[in-house]
Amino acid sequence: MTDPEIDYRAVYNRLPAGIALLTPDLCYADANEAYLALAGRPFSQLAGRYIFDVFPDSPERAETANGPTSLGASFRHVLATRERDSLALQRYDVEVADKPGTYEERYWSTINTPILDSDGEVALIAHRVEEVTAFMRTKDKGAADRKLQAELYMRARELQEINERMRKAHAREREVALTLQAALLPAPQPVGHRAAVRYQPAVSALNVCGDWYDLVDLPDDRTAVAVGDVVGHGLTAACVMGQLRSALSAASRVTSGPAESLDALGLYARSVEGAESTTVVKAFIDWPSRTIAYSNAGHPPAALLHPDGTVDFLDQATDPPLGARPFHQPRPEARVGFTEGSTLVLYTDGLIERRREDIDVGLARLAAALGRRPGSDPETLADALLTELIPPTGATDDTALVVLRL
Template sequence: MVIDYASVFQALPGAVALLTPELVFADANLAWLRQAGRSRDQVVGRYLFDAFPGSPRDPAASEVRHLEASLREVLANRKIDMDLQRYDVESAQRPGHWEERYWSVVNAPVFAPDGQIALVIHRVEEVTELLRATSRPDGSLQLEAELFSRMRQLHEINERLRRAHAREREVALALQRAMLPVPPSIGHHRFAVRYRPAVGSLNVCGDWYDLVQLQDGDKIAVAVGDVVGHGLEAAGIMGQLRSALSATSLVATGPAQALEVLGRYAHCVTGAESTTAVTSFIDFSRHLITYSSAGHPPPVLLRADGTVELLDQATDPPLDAVFESSPRPEATTAFTDGDTLLLYTDGLIERRHQDIDTGLSQLTDALIRHKELTTPEALADAVMNDLIPAEGVTDDTALVVVSL
């Protein structure tokens, strides 16, 4: 039997619309159109919030922001999001008249064969009618009315939590920006740094980057790291570890010793356990890179001839992840003029439902594709544009590009 899925979609008793990743209506079933009071021609092909703008009675348009945040979270997290939301709707029979409405909303991703999100299922069920049950003389549907009251309270709690999270996120990002300024010039060497915060979550402010001019000859240390926590706490820990690694790099014999000392320091910092970091000492006079990694994704060396090398020969557990500290490994590789070194955090390559090897392959492919770019700034922008989707990702991302 051949199933006519288009007919099944239209016959579904639940109200379901299909949105593109740009939040444009691709289709809507009959139940959804009846509930919304719109025809198919009034919605299909239109941007969601053009077809259903926010109520002008809400100057902050919070209902639009909250529904959009739910949809953006689905696009970023690649998983289902459910919520109870207030979203007032303009009456189709009385233009200019806005009716208070409450909806139970479920947003879910639909994946294409290549693993990208092709559509978002937007299922809604109006629950406003439950409120009217309290006024019935016979007291019927009282249980449903009480349930709605509870749901409305939950909605108000969610609103307060969203506002609190938004405030903490703003403060944490401000602190992050203060502690991660663009480094000053380091001699004649060219480099670029990028930081992209996570979207739709508090999972921000744990990543850092740093470049330090070493005291012995024409050498610099380049490092990135990632604290496990998030928000203000992660920003504070990040600042401590970044400063400690900068200072240690100035006196360490090499990157392995710098990470070994940093691990001992992390043992004394609450919340620093399992932090990952990688640092590279670049000796421009000898054309050598010496590197060591504490559980971090490997640096990448883009050769002048367009080939790519993963620097993965000196990897050890994250900071303070083992009971007994021990000397960390380090490895050395040669480079030639025109090569480029990239260090980054896992937000650049790790995605839900995707193996990390796939992310590394996408990174190397992007570097090969953009090998003709001649400046670190241009290459950094190209890599970020290729690997970070327009809707953002759920982990923050740091990237350092150094011309060799």
């Protein structure tokens, strides 16, 4: 006997509670029949639209309305914490569908629940609403009910204030972390060679300051370059990033090549809390012999743009991230030649990775963008890559980028 197949779409549509699915931008992605009945509108009037454009509160209540304010704070709380949020009873006047400019008093009980994708990011918000207008209208309007309504209103205001404090705390942490990040990532100064570096933070306050880069001039006309990504975000990630960047920069000056440098960094990372699973790509450029030696600890591969516009990804010396093995093991190293006028590009995953997209698609997008600009100077190329490859709405992860003309 086989288990019956469940039609989840039918279940969703027949749920007695009104549920709408909102994107992280708070635009309608879907709504079940109960929600459409409460809204008094077909889904064609909701699809893709911002929820507060569809349902603004009454202009007459502009000074006292707490419905949109509290609901907006609840959405921000869900996006920031990835936790479910329940609102106290809300009054939210709704415009009558067939009478523009006419609003009717409505009362709602609301629960907002995050739906996470495989990366743990909020992909959708399940916005559940129960209308209790009829209950509020039939209640006795005596002192007891007025007291209850006043208490509910105060609870809603308290929740709104808590959410606003959380928002400001996240904003302060982002500002401090970015300031620390800027102090730890100086401008490149490789003698006699042209380089451009960029750091672009994520749009989310929670997803910044784990990415870093480093450039070091070495004896015998060599240059060491690295890009890394610490797991985690915010101040903690910025502090870990600073320790690892300094350690690798120092190791580059006393080791013979990139694999040996990553070996030293891996041993050091075992003593740094939060450094586990950091990814790094390291390259040593030998200018007289026109060769690049490189080693990769679980990071997206560096790209070598040739003068004819072809692109090679340096993926022949790839190993797991720092601390991924239970015991230390020497890192692999590979070597590749280059011609004068080539360009080496190192970057973090914020430049290429997108939700629900295979990484090969992002790498192909990067190769195509590079292939169209073989003669660009590093500064121009760096700006073009950020403009073309990062979505107009901003990336969900921060991005570090190094472009070095060979």
